[in-house]
Amino acid sequence: MKFLLPLVLAAGLAWANIVAEVRGAIARNDFAGATRMLDAYRSSSGATPEWLEALSWMGRAELQLKNYDAAEKFASETYQLSTAALKNRKLDDDPSLPVALGAAIEVEANVLAARHQRSEAVAYLQDQLKRFYSTSIRTRIQKNLNLLTMEGRPAPALQAVSLPKGRPVLIFFWAHWCMDCKAEAPVLARILQEFGPKGLALVAPTRRYGYIGSGEEAPPEVELRYIEKIRQERYSAILTSPAPVNEENFLRYGASTTPTLVLVDRSGIVRMYHPGAMRYEELRAAVARLFGQAS
Numbered sequence: 001m002k003f004l005l006p007l008v009l010a011a012g013l014a015w016a017n018i019v020a021e022v023r024g025a026i027a028r029n030d031f032a033g034a035t036r037m038l039d040a041y042r043s044s045s046g047a048t049p050e051w052l053e054a055l056s057w058m059g060r061a062e063l064q065l066k067n068y069d070a071a072e073k074f075a076s077e078t079y080q081l082s083t084a085a086l087k088n089r090k091l092d093d094d095p096s097l098p099v100a101l102g103a104a105i106e107v108e109a110n111v112l113a114a115r116h117q118r119s120e121a122v123a124y125l126q127d128q129l130k131r132f133y134s135t136s137i138r139t140r141i142q143k144n145l146n147l148l149t150m151e152g153r154p155a156p157a158l159q160a161v162s163l164p165k166g167r168p169v170l171i172f173f174w175a176h177w178c179m180d181c182k183a184e185a186p187v188l189a190r191i192l193q194e195f196g197p198k199g200l201a202l203v204a205p206t207r208r209y210g211y212i213g214s215g216e217e218a219p220p221e222v223e224l225r226y227i228e229k230i231r232q233e234r235y236s237a238i239l240t241s242p243a244p245v246n247e248e249n250f251l252r253y254g255a256s257t258t259p260t261l262v263l264v265d266r267s268g269i270v271r272m273y274h275p276g277a278m279r280y281e282e283l284r285a286a287v288a289r290l291f292g293q294a295s
Contacts, residue, residue: 143254
């Protein structure tokens with residue numbers, strides 16, 4: 001028995017990191033190993049939220065490799081087991097469950113779009129948005145819906161600020177904790193330096209998350225002061241741009257990824273919707289097109 005106890009403890013430690021272990025195996029292109037880990041974990045612990053999150057990474061990885069049948073299989077299994085778990089708990093009772101379910105919906109929609117079933121993908125996302133509208137994955141579903149539908153349509157109105165009329169606008173969704181957002185600040189400064197005199201406006205919405213620093217819980221008034229502190233320290237080059245603090249803006253624009261960058265033309269039509277950071281060269285090329293310039 002004294003030899004078994006360390007093995008049991010070691011197994012428990014490994015299972016506590018099942019998401020990291022599976023992602024590590026995927027990064028090594030060891031899909032067989034990742035599958036063995038998932039099977040062993042489920043045999044010993046069941047389909048826990050952590051296991052479902054780990055399973056969802058299999059679908060994401062297969063989608064990245066354009067193995068659409070495999071991606072759909074993992075997404076379907078993750079979705080079915082995640083929604084089954086909702087019979088005795090709320091989606092946001094556990095942090096892993098919304099990650100797993102959100103990923104499953106995202107992968108399924110992307111598989112449909114990759115198979116040139118765009119209208120089916122849009123209908124699927126609209127259905128899921130209605131079903132999970134009051135949960136934390138609303139923003140993620142909206143993001144994927146926006147990726148398929150937002151460009152070429154009027155920009156949704158922002159709360160607490162109006163988009164300048166008759167001017168191209170770059171909307172920069174950021175978060176106080178987001179390192180990629182902070183790294184984007186010099187890129188935005190260069191873009192404004194060149195295109196600001198030509199009429200480009202920048203709006204930089206953000207939102208509260210309920211904590212500050214490295215995760216310390218904070219009431220709204222404390223977090224608002226912290227947001228302004230970060231804005232002064234890390235975004236000094238764009239301080240004159242409006243920076244409304246409003247969650248609804250993130251929900252409408254599906255800004256579950258930070259930064260999210262949106263370009264709106266002079267007529268108020270979205271010309272680019274881009275979750276994630278952008279290099280100066282690619283963002284400049286997109287902005288230049290709004291001014292009829294070659295990139």
